[in-house]
Amino acid sequence: xAERSQxxxxxxxxxxxxxxxxxxxxxxxxxxxxxCGQPKKGHLIFDACFESGNLGRVDQxxxxxxxxxxxxxxxxxxFRVWFNFTVENVKESQRVIxxxxxxxxxxxxxxxxxxxxVKSTSRPKWQRLPPKNVYYYRxxxxxxxYVMSFAFCFDREEDIYQFAYCYPYTYTRFQHYxxxxxxxxxxxxxxxxxxxxxxxxxLDLLTITSPDxxxxxxxxxxxxxxxxxxxxxxxxxxxxxxxxxxxxxxHPIARALREHLVFKIAPMLNPDGVYLxxxxxSLMGFDLNRHWLDPSPWAHPTLHGVKQLIIQMxxxxxTSLEFYxxxxxxxxxxxxxxxxxxxxxxxxxxxxxxxxxxxxxxxxDFSYSSTSFNRDAVKAGTGRRFLxxxxxxxxxxxxxxxxxxxxxxxxxxxxxxxxxxxxxxxxRNVARTFLDYYRLNPMVEKVATxxxxxxxxxxxxxxxxxxxxxxxxxxxxxxxxxxxxHKDPSNSF
Numbered sequence: 001x002a003e004r005s006q007x008x009x010x011x012x013x014x015x016x017x018x019x020x021x022x023x024x025x026x027x028x029x030x031x032x033x034x035x036c037g038q039p040k041k042g043h044l045i046f047d048a049c050f051e052s053g054n055l056g057r058v059d060q061x062x063x064x065x066x067x068x069x070x071x072x073x074x075x076x077x078x079f080r081v082w083f084n085f086t087v088e089n090v091k092e093s094q095r096v097i098x099x100x101x102x103x104x105x106x107x108x109x110x111x112x113x114x115x116x117x118v119k120s121t122s123r124p125k126w127q128r129l130p131p132k133n134v135y136y137y138r139x140x141x142x143x144x145x146y147v148m149s150f151a152f153c154f155d156r157e158e159d160i161y162q163f164a165y166c167y168p169y170t171y172t173r174f175q176h177y178x179x180x181x182x183x184x185x186x187x188x189x190x191x192x193x194x195x196x197x198x199x200x201x202x203l204d205l206l207t208i209t210s211p212d213x214x215x216x217x218x219x220x221x222x223x224x225x226x227x228x229x230x231x232x233x234x235x236x237x238x239x240x241x242x243x244x245x246x247x248x249x250x251h252p253i254a255r256a257l258r259e260h261l262v263f264k265i266a267p268m269l270n271p272d273g274v275y276l277x278x279x280x281x282s283l284m285g286f287d288l289n290r291h292w293l294d295p296s297p298w299a300h301p302t303l304h305g306v307k308q309l310i311i312q313m314x315x316x317x318x319t320s321l322e323f324y325x326x327x328x329x330x331x332x333x334x335x336x337x338x339x340x341x342x343x344x345x346x347x348x349x350x351x352x353x354x355x356x357x358x359x360x361x362x363x364x365d366f367s368y369s370s371t372s373f374n375r376d377a378v379k380a381g382t383g384r385r386f387l388x389x390x391x392x393x394x395x396x397x398x399x400x401x402x403x404x405x406x407x408x409x410x411x412x413x414x415x416x417x418x419x420x421x422x423x424x425x426x427x428r429n430v431a432r433t434f435l436d437y438y439r440l441n442p443m444v445e446k447v448a449t450x451x452x453x454x455x456x457x458x459x460x461x462x463x464x465x466x467x468x469x470x471x472x473x474x475x476x477x478x479x480x481x482x483x484x485x486h487k488d489p490s491n492s493f
Contacts, residue, residue, distance in 0.1 A: 021056035021071050024048035024277070029089070030060050041157060042091035048084065052170045054277035055085035065097045067142075072104075073278040075285025080104040081331065082232035082279035083116075084164040090154035098163075099149045101142045107332045110136035110148050113415055114405035117167060118152070120159040126167050128417055166329070166404050167420050169237035171201060171275045174268055177241065178204055181248065187211050188258050189248050194266065195305035198283050201271035203302045205309070208247045209262040222313060223323040223434065225265045226306065226383065229289045230280045231273030233329035235402045235423045240267040240327055242427020253435050256443040261322075261434065264309075269302050289326075292386035314391060323355070324397040325430070326383045334415065335407040336363065336426050337370035339379075339399040341388035348393050349373070355396065358436045363429035365407035365422065402426060 026049040029039055048055035048071070056071030070080040080102050108114070115129040129150055139147040154161065182191055194205040213220055227240040247254050247263055257263075268274060272283040280287055288295075288303050295303040313319045330337075338356045343349045352373070360368040379385050388397040402423060406415035416422075435444065 024053055025055050042094055044087050045089045047086045052084055052168050052277045054083050067099045067101050069102050073281040074283055076281045079280040082165050086160050086162045088160040092157045094154045097151050099147050101147050103146055106146050109405040117164045120161045122159050166234050169234040171271050195301055197272045197302055199272045206265040210258045213262050220262045220319045222262045222321045225325045226269050227267045227327040229269040231270045232279030235329040236327040238420050238423030239427040242424030243431045246428040246431040252444045256440045266306055290381035292383050293381050321395050324387050325400050327400045329404050330401040331404055334403045335367040336365050336402040337367045340373040342373050342375045352396050359433045362433050364409050
């Protein structure tokens with residue numbers, strides 16, 4: 001990654017030229033123009049050379065003001081939204097204005113009160129900046145691009161401060177989460193490596209179901225869920241973790257769902273993009289959610305692997321692929337909502353509306369009024385559109401969107417900012433909704449009786465292919481669980 005020189009550019013340069021951004025800043029100290037002495041406190045050091053980091057350039061405008069440039073997605077200059085960087089060597093009570101000047105989008109939730117996230121080494125829980133300190137406007141100094149400016153006061157000299165577009169959820173955090181689940185040896189949780197990314201990161205596939213459903217020849221009703229095909233859409237991972245956490249729990253509803261359904265979950269379809277700090281693209285600059293029609297095994301290997309598995313299941317007469325849900329985050333809309341497909345068959349079209357209507361009843365942050373059904377040409381290469389055309393009338397394909405910012409509860413007008421926990425709660429409610437869809441309440445009553453210990457005991461029959469650590473066999477997986485637990489901050493920023 002490119003390392004910047006330690007002399008600040010002079011004011012008046014063409015600050016809108018993104019061609020000079022080739023990588024993330026690396027421990028880049030900003031010195032005042034003409035300064036020749038030893039660096040001292042208050043000469044800020046910017047860094048984004050860490051996992052999921054993104055900051056491509058820093059220009060000092062004045063003693064207190066800095067223009068910050070997002071590094072475009074690798075091999076694709078069109079996408080500049082995600083940022084994630086640290087600032088250190090601050091002076092107590094030092095006040096600054098940071099201007100993020102090269103967003104690739106004009107519409108933004110910053111117009112509606114969204115604010116960047118911040119944490120520091122002594123306060124490791126992410127918080128949103130006060131909206132009153134954030135401004136989003138068209139700036140004549142930057143070729144009339146939209147700029148997001150925020151004011152901030154550093155209060156602890158020894159702290160390193162981190163700022164981000166939304167709550168980060170890294171590839172490493174995801175791997176630690178799965179590792180911890182796998183160590184629990186749950187006989188209804190299986191992990192396998194479905195493939196690898198271009199940079200050889202894991203494409204993990206999880207199967208959550210009762211072992212009885214995996215007998216060879218057993219009929220299966222499958223719910224397939226994917227996430228993080230767009231790497232900067234971090235809420236997708238929190239929602240997906242909420243789904244997983246609920247499905248592996250001992251809640252009676254979760255146990256009933258495991259008895260009735262087979263959940264296949266690929267929580268991170270673009271691990272390279274996640275690791276690199278891209279917003280929308282893979283390492284090679286592809287928007288993977290436009291390549292479902294004909295994914296390349298070398299350019300889009302994770303997508304190719306998932307598509308092959310879905311087609312294999314579709315061709316299995318014993319497998320009914322009932323749902324496909326792809327989880328995303330939305331940069332201009334509030335709440336959770338869904339996109340579905342349009343069908344000529346009116347009955348199928350009406351049946352498709354059932355699941356989002358049920359989810360709306362279960363989740364206060366989910367909006368059925370924002371849910372829409374379309375077949376826009378621009379969406380033709382998405383998972384929802386491609387699989388909606390491939391699968392038969394018994395299958396339903398959705399994109400689940402959740403706001404980067406907030407939700408509005410019915411009957412009110414106040415925006416409630418999402419937290420990590422609120423995203424995971426939406427995931428839990430998505431999982432619960434399958435109970436209502438399949439009318440499994442009698443099964444819940446049946447399994448609600450007290451159960452003995454966890455899942456250490458083996459079933460009364462041998463199932464060698466379902467045991468042991470993660471493997472390449474499609475029916476042999478293991479388990480893993482949550483990673484980062486943030487302590488409450490000692491005080492707020």
